[in-house]
Amino acid sequence: MTTRTLATPSLALASAREQFGDARGYLAVASIGLPPRSAVEALKRDLDAWFAADRDPQGYDPIIERTRAHYAALVGVAPSRVAAGSQTSVITSLIAAAVPEGTEVLCVEGDFSSIIFPFLERPGIRVRTVPLDRLAESIDERTWLVSFSLVQSSTGVVADVPAILEAAGRVGALSYCDTTQATGVHPVDASLFDATVCHSYKWLCSPRGVAFLTVSEAMQRRLTPLQAGWYAGEEVWKSCYGPEMHLARDARRFDVSPAWQAWVGAEQAIGLFAGLDIAEVWEWTAGLGDQLCEALGIRPQHQAIVTWADAEGDDLRALAAAGIRASGRAGRLRASFHLWNDTGDVERVLAAVPRRERR
Known part of the structure; x- marks a missing residue:
């Protein structure tokens, strides 16, 4: 599918990736991020304390x-x-x-x-x-x-x-x-x-x-x-x-x-x-972005956000039908990678919108 490979994540990045649930196919962080497990647990504890009249x-x-x-x-x-x-x-x-x-x-x-x-x-x-x-x-x-x-x-x-x-x-x-x-x-x-x-x-x-x-x-x-x-x-x-x-x-x-x-x-x-090396996060996410560009046959963008022309929204609808969450902005499809994504997400996009000429 693609020749570009990603470096093995550090222990810190691997541990952070485990903080997120099953986020396969979620390429919409440029619209709204996903909470880590620790944030969800803290919010639940706070709501329980509030409900129990134990908050000020x-x-x-x-x-x-x-x-x-x-x-x-x-x-x-x-x-x-x-x-x-x-x-x-x-x-x-x-x-x-x-x-x-x-x-x-x-x-x-x-x-x-x-x-x-x-x-x-x-x-x-x-x-x-x-x-x-x-x-x-x-x-x-x-x-x-x-x-x-x-x-x-x-x-x-x-x-x-x-x-x-x-x-x-x-x-x-x-x-x-x-x-x-x-x-x-x-x-x-x-x-x-x-x-x-x-x-x-x-x-x-x-x-x-x-x-x-x-x-x-x-x-x-x-x-x-x-x-x-x-x-x-x-x-x-x-x-x-x-x-x-x-x-x-x-x-x-x-x-x-x-x-x-x-x-x-x-x-x-x-x-x-x-607590993370954000340069490593960028290398991981922009690397996935370039994997997607290579797989789809579009120019490398070296970004965590990959876009291509989709004025009618056909590709966005195809991704949604395949259970992949992305977004459309200014007549372009916008696929955004974060630390929870991996090469499997690139493969899912390629299966939903096969390689063809894009800009």
Whole structure:
């Protein structure tokens, strides 16, 4: 079928793979991840405790702080640089509010709407969009902020981060990177950027409602905590009533009140990924992606997300009929591999949509 082989997974990766149930044929992590067994068990215990009237809000604080620390380790920053959020677009709105009037935000054509729409809704600024492969060359003296996804949602293409940051640095432009389709599968160094955003329900396999903002100290000084609430206080449980306000001095000043149960699951899932070599995860998943490309006779993409033209959705329907879960985006079929997948999934796709000319 294919000549490409995968390296034997390390003990850590093999152990992590065992945390997931029977996920054969699940190629839709780019839409929604699957929870590890430890997350499901923790959620069940928490629900049982809640049902038994054995839960209080303060009891979730250590869970949230441990999860923040896991995420910080995963993306290479200190926990003090990480704010807890819930939605990508809401976090982006904070960034959009900081853009000075009359300046430009440069975005990518076809990028995920949550990192474009808040800028489009901000009056008094200019939003310019260009193709991803022209992003670095399009940064100029007009650009105050460049906003882009590390991995494109619709195509899986990985942005040329060094070129983008070098171009931004030449003109003093700031950088805002969405790592939602990268963190957990592709190495991420959030310290490279002025700000990043990540929702954890995809490749980090967490319940929906757990998102993160990272900010440099310089970027923090530019942002206004417009969504400030009690959980953004320096001392959370002394911040429940106004008007006296003492927000946290670090990135926690941008925290939003957490959806408690979601964080119970996220602690386990993100902790699992924080203990892995993510470069190995990328080698495994992108290797499967290239196996699929070779099997289907399409050009190698070297990505965990493999796409090809499927404007009418024929291949997507064929996969669904064969019990294979994938997704369709922007007229293309999107098959996304994560650590639970193996060569058997490549064989299942090939059996459902035989090799023929594709783009």
